[in-house]
Amino acid sequence: MTDAYNPMELMICVAARELLDGSTVAVGTGAPCAAAMLAQKAYSPNLSVIFEAGSLCPLLPEMPISVGDSRAGHKAVMVTTMGAVMETCARGYVDYTFLGGAQIDMYGNLNSTYIGGTHQKPKVRFPGSGGANDFGSFCWKMMVLTVQDKRRFVEKCDFITTPGWLKGGNSRYEAGLPEGTGPYKVFTNMAVMDFDSETRRMRVISVNPGYTIKDVEDNCGFELLKAPKITETEPPTEEELRILRDDVDPHRYLIGRS
Amino acid sequence: MDGGVSSEIQRGKGELFTDPDPDRARKFFRQKSRLMKDKTMPLSKAVEAFVHDGDYLALGGFGGNRAPIAACHEILRQGRKRMGLAGHTTTHEFQILSAGEVFDRVDVSYIVGLEARGLSPCARRYMQSGRVKVTEWSNYAISARLKAAAMGIPFVPTRTLLGTDTFEQSACIIMECPYTGKKLSLQPALYPDVAVIHVHEADVFGNCRIRGILKSDNDLACAAKRVIITCERLITNEEIRQSPSETTIPYFLVDAVCEVPFGNYPGNMVYEYFSDEEHLKEWLKVEADPETFTEFLQKNIYGCKDHHDYINKNGGMDKMLKLRAMEHLLYKEAAR
Secondary structure: OHHHOOHHHHHHHHHHOOOOOOOEEEOOOOHHHHHHHHHHHHOOOOOEEEEOOOEEOOOOOOOOOOOOOOHHHOOOOEEOEHHHHHHHHHOOOOOEEEEOOOEEOOOOOEEOOEEEEOOOOEEEEOOOOOOHHHHHHHOOEEEEEOOOOOOOEOOOOOOOOEOOOOOOOOHHHHOOOOOOOEEEEEEOOOEEEEEOOOOOOEEEEEEOOOOOHHHHHHOOOOOOEEEEEEEEOOOOOHHHHHHHHHHHOOOOOOOOOO | OOOOOOOEEEEOOOOOOOOOOHHHHHHHHHOOOOOOOOOEOOHHHHHHHHOOOOOEEEEOOEOOEOOOHHHHHHHHHOOOOOEEEEEOOOOHHHHHHHHOOOEEEEEEOOOOEOHHHOEOHHHHHHHHOOOOEEEEOOHHHHHHHHHHHHHOOOEEEEOOOOOOHHHHOOOOEEEEOOOOOOEEEEEEOOOOOEEEEEEEEEOOOOOEEOOOOOEOHHHHHHHOOEEEEEEEEEOOHHHHHHOHHHEEEOHHHOOEEEEOOOOOOOOEEOOOEOOOHHHHHHHHHHOOOHHHHHHHHHHHHHOOOOHHHHHHOOOHHHHHHHHHHHHOOHHHHHHO
C-alpha cells in the first residue's frame, strides 16, 4: 500500500481527518488548503474555511493560488476586510489553523522571516508573518504540515515569527496570548506529533507507514518526546485518495510535486 | 512621542517610519479640498503630482489581487527613490518596486514571496543587501495600524505579536490593560503619505466601488494623506447615487482618478480577469539572472509608453479575453 500514495498525499489525508464537521479553519494556500477541501468533501461538509484576505466560507471550485484571489472568494457567504477576519479569530470563533515555515522548534514556534546574518542584513530572507502570527496567536488549535528534516526541525529558530508554546510550560499564556490556544499537532512525511501537556515539548504519537521511530529522530534537530504507546499512522484510504486526486487537486499542482 | 506610559511593559526595537500623531494628520486633512470636482487625469500625471521621492507609500489590494500594477510600473518609469513602503502583503507589487529599488525602508507583514507561486529572487537580493531598513509586523498589526489612523487616534490595542521576535523587531508597545490587567500590544497609527488603490468602478469625483474582498482598503483610503485611484472603468455619479451602499471610498478622500482598464494585469481582478500565471512564472524565472532581467524590465516597463503598451507586448486583447474567460470559469462550463 505504501507505493500507492506519496508523502504529500499522506500528510494531507491524515491532517484532513482532524477538521471536525461544523467547525471553522483558517488556512493559507497549498497543503493546508488541500486538507481543508478534502475534509469538506470527505468528512465535514459543514466545515467553514476562512482566508485572511477577507473571504468567509467560500465554496472552493479549485485550489486558490493566493488567499486573496477569485477562487478563495468563490461563492463565499461574505467578503469583508482582513481586520474583520482577524478579529473573528481574536474573538474565539476560529477553531483551527494550519501553518508552516522554514523552521520549527520543539515548542512549535515557527520561523518564516529569515535565516542567518542579521535582521537588517539577513542571509536568506523569507516573506515574514503575513497572517501567521495572528492565526497562531488567536485560533484555538494551531497545526503544522511540513516535511521532516534536520534543517527545518531545529533546536532554536533563528527568529520566532509565529508563537508556539514559546519557552514551554506556561510561557505562552504569560506572554499574554489567549488561554486555551496553542500548537496542537504536527504532521510530517514521517510521523504525527503532539505536545506534552506539562512541558509543551513536541512528542511523537504515531509513525507513518514505511518509517521507524529512528528515522523520525534522525531527521529532527532536537530531542523528541515519545507517547507511551506509539502507533502506526493510518494510511490514506482509497476514498480519500480518490477525492484528493479527482476533486481537490486534479491538476496535481500540489500532490504531483513529491 | 512624549515620555513613557506608566503601565508600559515592553517596547519593540524596530524603527517607526511614520508619525502616529492624529493631530498633525488632522491638520493635513483640514486643508484637503472637499469640493466635488473632476479629478480624472492620466496615470502618469497622477504619479508625477502625488508620488514624491522620500514619501511613504501604501498600495491597495491583496498580494497581486486587485493591486495597482499599472501605477507600480509608472512609479518605476518616473524613477522614484528613497520611498517608505507598507509591505502589507505585497507580492508582485513588491517584486516590481524592488526591481526599481524604489524604497529604502519597509514595514513588513508579507514581502518577497508570491504565495503558492514561490519567492522572488530579485526582491530577495534587495532585502538581503542591507540597503533596506526593515520593521516587522503581521497582517493584522498593519490592518490595525491603518484602522487607528482611520479612527483618528494614535494607536489601536490588539493581542497580536505577543511573545515573538516579530514583536521584538516591530515598533509596537506592550502595555497592561487598565480594565483587565491583560497584556495588550498597541499598534501605532499608520498615516501613509500616499496610497494607490485599484478599484472596479469610480466616478470622476473619486467615489469608488470595490467588489470582492476589501483587505484594508477602506481604512487605507481614510488613513493616507493623498489617494490615487486607478479604476477598471469610470461610471456616472448618477449611478453611484442610485446605490450608495456599494460605495467603499467616498470622493473627498481622493486626489486623482485614473481610468486604467486591466490596470491590475498580470494580477487577478475579481469578477473581471484572472491572473496571467504564465507571465508571472516567466517574471520569476528571468529574475534569476540580473542581465536577462534588465532586458525583461526594459521590454515590459521602461520601454513601455503606458500600461496598454505593456499589455500589447504580452498578448493584447486576445490575452485579456482569455483571462476573462478563466476568471468566470468558462472552461468548466464548456467541459460540461
